[in-house]
Amino acid sequence: MATTTTDFNILLVKRLKNKDATALDYLYDHYSEALYGIIFRTLNHQEIAEETLHDVFIKIWDSIESYDPGKGTLFTWMYRIARNKAIDARRSKDFKTTDKSDDIDGFVDMFQDSGNKEDYIGLSAVLSEIGKMCKKLIQLNFFMGYSHAEISKNEEMPLGTVKTRLRNCLKDIKNKLRKDFE
Amino acid sequence: MNREEIITEGYLAAYITGELSAEQLAEVEQFIQDDEQVGDEFYELQKTVEQLAFQYAITPATAVKRFIMEDPKVMTMSMPTASGDRVGNGIKMLLAASVVVTLLSAFAAVYFWNQWKNTDYRLAQLTARNLELAESYHIVNQELTDIRQDLAVLVSPEFSRIILNGTDNAKDAKAVIYWNPDQEEVYLNSANLASLPQNQQYQLWALIDGVPVDAGVFDANEGTFQIMKNIAKADAFAVTVEESGGAASPTLETMQVYGEPQS
Numbered sequence: 001m002a003t004t005t006t007d008f009n010i011l012l013v014k015r016l017k018n019k020d021a022t023a024l025d026y027l028y029d030h031y032s033e034a035l036y037g038i039i040f041r042t043l044n045h046q047e048i049a050e051e052t053l054h055d056v057f058i059k060i061w062d063s064i065e066s067y068d069p070g071k072g073t074l075f076t077w078m079y080r081i082a083r084n085k086a087i088d089a090r091r092s093k094d095f096k097t098t099d100k101s102d103d104i105d106g107f108v109d110m111f112q113d114s115g116n117k118e119d120y121i122g123l124s125a126v127l128s129e130i131g132k133m134c135k136k137l138i139q140l141n142f143f144m145g146y147s148h149a150e151i152s153k154n155e156e157m158p159l160g161t162v163k164t165r166l167r168n169c170l171k172d173i174k175n176k177l178r179k180d181f182e
Numbered sequence: 183m184n185r186e187e188i189i190t191e192g193y194l195a196a197y198i199t200g201e202l203s204a205e206q207l208a209e210v211e212q213f214i215q216d217d218e219q220v221g222d223e224f225y226e227l228q229k230t231v232e233q234l235a236f237q238y239a240i241t242p243a244t245a246v247k248r249f250i251m252e253d254p255k256v257m258t259m260s261m262p263t264a265s266g267d268r269v270g271n272g273i274k275m276l277l278a279a280s281v282v283v284t285l286l287s288a289f290a291a292v293y294f295w296n297q298w299k300n301t302d303y304r305l306a307q308l309t310a311r312n313l314e315l316a317e318s319y320h321i322v323n324q325e326l327t328d329i330r331q332d333l334a335v336l337v338s339p340e341f342s343r344i345i346l347n348g349t350d351n352a353k354d355a356k357a358v359i360y361w362n363p364d365q366e367e368v369y370l371n372s373a374n375l376a377s378l379p380q381n382q383q384y385q386l387w388a389l390i391d392g393v394p395v396d397a398g399v400f401d402a403n404e405g406t407f408q409i410m411k412n413i414a415k416a417d418a419f420a421v422t423v424e425e426s427g428g429a430a431s432p433t434l435e436t437m438q439v440y441g442e443p444q445s
Contacts, residue, residue, distance in 0.1 A: 021256055028247050033239035034232070040240050050246050057250045071211055072198070072224070075232045080200045110238060123237045142231055143238065147201055148192075163192030167227075170195060174230045 009074045016064040024061055031075065032057070035082040041110065042086035042145035043095070052089045056082045087145040104146060104154045111135045126176040134169035141166055183209050185217055194224045198231055332407045335360050335369050346419055346439035352376065357439045359386075359410075359419050366412035368397060375438060377402045378423065385424045387432050388416040399428040418442040 015023035035056060040049040059081050067077050089095055111127045119125075127135060136155075140146040141162075148166075152159045188194060188210060196202050197210050213220040250256065335341050341360045348355035356374040361367070370386060378384065378401070386397040397419070398410040422429075423436040 021251065024256060025251060028250060032247065033241050034235040036242040037235060037238050037240040040242075046243075050242055053242055053246055054249055054253075058253055058255055061256055070215055072214075073228050073232070075235070076198055076228045079198070079231065079235065083199060119237060121233060121237075123233060138234065141195075141199060142234065148196065160191065163196060164190065165192075167190065167192035167195045170227055170230050173234070174226050177230075177233070 010069065013064065013067060013069070013074060016061070024057070027060070028057060031078060034075075035078060038079065038082050038143055038145075039086040041139075041143045042083070043090055045095070048089055048095060049086070052085050053082075056085050059085065083145050090145065104140060104144075104150070107136070107140075109135065110139050110143060121177055123173075123177065126173055129176060130169060130172050134165070134172065137162065137166050138169055138173075183213075185213065185220055188213050188220055189223050194220070194227050197224070198228060328407075332369075335367075335407065338362070340364060341367075341369075342443055344419060344441045344443050346421065346441035348439055349437050351436065352438045355438050357421060357441075359441070360407075361413065361416070361419075361443065363414060363416075366414045368410040368413050370400065370408045370410050372400060372402060372408060372421075375402045375421070381426050382423055383426050383428065384421050384438070385428045385432065386410055387420045387422065388413045389418040389420065390415050391417065394420070394432045396428060396430075399424070399426075416443065 012023055012027065016027065032053065036049065036053050039052050039056065040046070043049045043052065056078070060078055063081075067074065071077075109132075111124070113124075133155075137151065140151050140154075141148070146154075148159055148162045151157070152162045155162070157165075183193070183206070193202065193206065193210050194214075197207070197214075202210060214224050215221070340362045342362075344359040344361060346357040346359060352375075354374075355376065358371040360369040360371075368386075368388075372384065375384060383399045383401060385399045387394040388397045389395075395413070395416075396411065397413055398408075400408050400410075418440065419442075420432070420440045421438045422432040422434065423438060424433060
């Protein structure tokens with residue numbers, strides 16, 4: 001599991017635990033856009049999404065002591081914080097008074113374009129190959145903060161199937177990416 | 183729960199999103215740490231989610247970062263005093279360094295102030311000495327000029343030397359006159375005349391055809407050569423003692439010295 005990325009992240013985490021603000025500065029520059037993609041798609045409301053992003057980084061700063069590399073990568077840990085914060089924000093009273101709702105209705109396929117980054121690894125090409133339902137499940141669960149139960153209900157799909165298919169879709173993407181590299 | 187179930191039934195993906203119950207969570211975590219195959223599968227899934235998140239990232243407004251970095255929690259936690267001994271020691275070192283620099287500066291200030299005071303004092307001394315020397319030079323120069331003038335009179339063939347000898351009033355008294363009748367110049371050396379009370383002065387007379395003519399008043403001890411009034415013709419010279427300021431006609435009873443030019 002050891003890679004240069006994780007070695008680098010070990011140093012970054014160490015500096016964050018020492019309350020080195022420059023490490024937080026770097027962390028923000030490197031990860032804020034990826035996390036904001038999750039937060040914004042969960043909330044679809046710029047102002048609240050930006051407030052949430054702020055809260056997420058403050059939580060990362062405050063609770064970096066609880067990050068355990070043995071239980072996952074730094075990104076996974078931060079991703080979980082961002083996802084949960086965004087879900088909390090969507091369920092809050094403030095959010096309910098906006099014209100936004102937490103229904104899955106009005107779903108727009110986010111994978112229609114290739115994203116806002118240079119596609120070095122050919123991810124958009126891989127996504128164009130995988131099934132429509134795969135993409136929807138990934139978007140709903142990983143980018144929009146919907147739980148397995150919510151997706152199951154909305155898509156009229158058994159809970160177990162949602163879980164298994166999600167796993168298979170991710171595996172599919174990973175395998176296709178690997179195949180392209182080989 | 184076994185390895186196969188964890189891998190194929192989506193527990194690992196659910197672990198990433200945090201959708202497991204506490205019981206499932208503990209079991210999955212155990213497998214991730216103990217089972218290499220589960221660990222590898224978990225790592226691959228994490229990477230895929232991360233790649234997707236990075237590919238479909240959205241740039242937030244730039245102000246968000248500023249608000250985070252300026253958040254009181256970040257600002258206060260990254261204060262040097264709260265950031266551990268290393269930084270604390272750094273501050274202590276800086277403090278120590280600044281104290282040393284301050285002390286050195288103070289010593290240097292006192293040292294240079296003393297140096298400056300000494301220099302200032304010595305400059306004043308030297309200036310005073312210089313003034314003294316200048317004054318001495320001026321005096322010496324004046325004396326030299328006077329002596330040259332006297333010498334010029336003494337060696338000049340134009341001047342005739344007339345010895346005035348003491349009368350019965352002052353037998354030991356003596357005076358010398360240097361006279362240039364052409365230029366009418368009269369110089370007097372009165373060094374051998376006795377000093378007088380304050381209200382009296384000596385007066386020189388030139389006798390022309392038996393008539394005394396005032397040639398000027400002088401004090402006894404006023405140097406070797408005194409310039410007297412111009413005299414063109416004289417049969418004899420005499421010095422009397424008169425009231426200060428001199429008299430219109432000589433008091434003959436007080437005559438001190440008398441002499442006649444050699445013809």
